[in-house]
Amino acid sequence: MKIFYGVQGTGNGHITRARIMAKELYADGHEIQFQFTGRAEDQYFDMEIFNDFQCREGLTFNTLNGKVNYLKTALQSSPLRLIKDIKSLDLSGYDLIISDFEPVTAWAAKKQNKPVLGIGHQYAFNHDIPRAGSDPIADLVMKNFAPANIGIGLHWHHFGQPILPPIIARPDRAKQTTKNKIVVYLPFEDQHEVIKYLNSFKDFQFHLYSPNPVESGYENIRCIPLSRDGFQKDLHDCEGVISNAGFELASEALYLGKKILAKPLHAQMEQISNAAALKQLGYGHTIKDMDSAAIEAWLQIPEATRINYPNSARILADWIKDGMPAMDKAFTEKVWQAVDVLKIEI
Numbered sequence: 001m002k003i004f005y006g007v008q009g010t011g012n013g014h015i016t017r018a019r020i021m022a023k024e025l026y027a028d029g030h031e032i033q034f035q036f037t038g039r040a041e042d043q044y045f046d047m048e049i050f051n052d053f054q055c056r057e058g059l060t061f062n063t064l065n066g067k068v069n070y071l072k073t074a075l076q077s078s079p080l081r082l083i084k085d086i087k088s089l090d091l092s093g094y095d096l097i098i099s100d101f102e103p104v105t106a107w108a109a110k111k112q113n114k115p116v117l118g119i120g121h122q123y124a125f126n127h128d129i130p131r132a133g134s135d136p137i138a139d140l141v142m143k144n145f146a147p148a149n150i151g152i153g154l155h156w157h158h159f160g161q162p163i164l165p166p167i168i169a170r171p172d173r174a175k176q177t178t179k180n181k182i183v184v185y186l187p188f189e190d191q192h193e194v195i196k197y198l199n200s201f202k203d204f205q206f207h208l209y210s211p212n213p214v215e216s217g218y219e220n221i222r223c224i225p226l227s228r229d230g231f232q233k234d235l236h237d238c239e240g241v242i243s244n245a246g247f248e249l250a251s252e253a254l255y256l257g258k259k260i261l262a263k264p265l266h267a268q269m270e271q272i273s274n275a276a277a278l279k280q281l282g283y284g285h286t287i288k289d290m291d292s293a294a295i296e297a298w299l300q301i302p303e304a305t306r307i308n309y310p311n312s313a314r315i316l317a318d319w320i321k322d323g324m325p326a327m328d329k330a331f332t333e334k335v336w337q338a339v340d341v342l343k344i345e346i
Contacts, residue, residue: 001030001031001095001096001320002030002031002032002033002093002094002095002096003025003030003031003032003033003094003095003096003097003098004032004033004035004091004094004096004097004098004105005018005021005022005025005032005033005034005035005098005099005100005105006034006035006036006037006097006098006099006100006102006104006105006106006146007034007035007036007037007100007102008036008037008038008058008100008101008102008103008120008146009036009037009038009039009044009055009058009102010038010039011246011248012226012248013121013246013247013248013249014100014101014102014120014248015036015044015047016169016248016252017100017119017120017167017248018034018050018100019049019050020167020168020169020313021119021167021313021316021317022034022049022050023049023313024311024313024314024316024317025317025320027317028317028320028321032051033052033053033054033094034050034051034053034054035053035054035055035056035089035102035104035105036050036053036054036055036056036102037055037056037057037058037059037085037102037103037104038058038059038102041055043211045226045227045228046227046228046229056085056089056104057078057081057082057085058082058085058102058103058104059082059103059145082103082104085104085108086104086107086108086111087108087111089104089105089108091105091108091109091112091114092112094114096117096320097109097114097115097116097117098116098117098118098119099116099117099118099119099120099146099148100118100119100120101118101120101122101123101145101146102146103145103146105146106118106145106146106147106148107146107147110147115149115150116147116148116149116150117148117149117150117152117320117324118146118147118148118149118150118151118152119152119154119167119316120152120153120154121153121154121155121166121247121248121270122142122145122146122153122270123148123151123152123153123154124153124154124155124161124163125142125153125270125273126151126153127153127159127161127162127163128159128160128161129153129155129159129161129163129273129277130159130273130276130277130280131269131273131276132269132272132273132275132276133264133267133268133269133271133272133273134269134273135269138267138268138269139269141269142269142270150324150327152164152316152327154166154167154247154312155247155277156250156251156254156277156278156281156283156307157277157281158332158333158336161329161332162327162328162329162331162332163332164312164315164316164332164335165309165310165312165335165336165339166247166248166251166254166255166309166312167312167313167316168248168251168252168255168309168312169252170255170309170311171232171236171256173236173256173257173306174236174237174256176237177237177238177239177346178205178237178238178239179239180203180204180205180239181204181205181207181234181237181238181239182204182205182206182207182238182239182240182241182242182299183207183209183231183234183235183238183240183241183242183243183258184198184206184207184208184209184241184242184243185208185209185210185231185241185242185243185244185249186208186210186242186243186244186263187209187210187211187244188244188265189244189263189290191208191210191212191213191214191223192214193290194208194290195208195214195216195217195218195221195223197290197291197292197295198218198220198221198295199217199218199220199221200292201220201295201296201299202220203220204220204299205220205222206220206221206222206242207222207224207234207238208221208222208223208224209224209225209226209231209234210223210224210225210226211225211226213225235252235253235256235258236256238258239258239259239304239346240253240258240259240260240261240298240299240304240346241253241258241259241260241261242261242263242295242298243260243261243262243263244262244263244264244265244271245262245263245264245265245271245272245274245275245278245286246271246274247270247274250262250274250278250283250284251309253284254283254284254305254306254307254309255306255307255308255309256306257304257305257306257342257344257346258304258346259284259285259298259301259303259304259305259346260278260283260284260285260304261284261285261286261287261294261295261298262274262275262278262284262285262286262287263275263286263287263288263289263290264286264288266288282305283305283307284305285298285301302345302346303343303344303345303346304343304344304346305341305342305343305344306341306342306343306344307339307340307341307342308338308339308340308341308342309339310335310338310339312335315335
């Protein structure tokens with residue numbers, strides 16, 4: 001089968017999920033053309049699995065100090081370029097169109113009357129799941145950003161809805177963790193401000209990853225440029241993760257059994273909803289703003305949640321191979337029976 005697979009490149013979580021899906025789809029002999037939008041081509045890294053992938057501008061959200069700026073987003077967007085990209089993308093030679101919340105692919109398919117399979121966390125919001133921070137603009141964006149005929153939503157829990165567990169790599173877990181090692185990934189925050197809030201906790205070692213690392217000046221804080229292998233190595237043996245409330249990193253942390261402190265982006269409905277879900281499920285802790293007292297309290301927590309998730313990518317690949325039958329509640333309930341939630345000491 002020839003597949004065109006569009007991936008939202010603004011956040012690394014979408015790309016991580018696409019890497020895992022690529023492995024399973026290639027294993028079934030599919031021919032795949034990947035397209036990425038949302039960032040400049042030279043800002044992508046570790047992209048070998050995607051072969052000769054395409055890049056287009058697409059759409060991305062402007063953020064400042066941990067908050068989505070809708071006005072700047074509108075002013076810096078290129079609607080004429082977006083329209084041109086949508087019109088120029090020819091999907092006529094493909095048997096299946098997949099969008100991981102990627103707008104150029106989704107809208108090009110819609111214009112060409114080709115059905116779109118949407119795979120991603122955002123499609124879970126088509127169902128009755130925890131939702132917070134909603135407003136008319138957020139609702140409009142979620143509904144129309146990357147429309148799909150079939151939306152396969154992913155989440156940490158089913159909430160009684162026909163959605164699937166996260167798509168994650170499921171590596172071997174560390175036999176032991178490095179005491180007081182904390183991975184920090186807050187790319188939308190001012191990195192100097194993050195350092196200011198962390199430097200007083202001298203008993204902990206913070207591994208602060210950022211697209212644009214700054215000088216730390218403190219022995220207990222390492223500032224590290226983004227690297228897939230380096231990040232995964234540090235995540236593997238750390239005790240906990242401080243991050244924004246993106247879906248993919250929290251999913252990996254839950255699978256590995258790392259305690260989570262999530263700071264959602266302000267004015268970003270998906271992240272605010274993710275934080276609400278983590279709190280409701282008891283899977284993690286949240287803060288609205290950087291807060292030394294809250295960080296200190298979290299650092300002292302001696303336990304974490306570890307969840308055994310099945311191979312959702314393989315489940316989806318088999319479902320595609322079987323002709324994509326209706327993914328009803330009976331189908332997804334069977335999948336969730338394999339999920340095991342544990343509380344562990346760290």
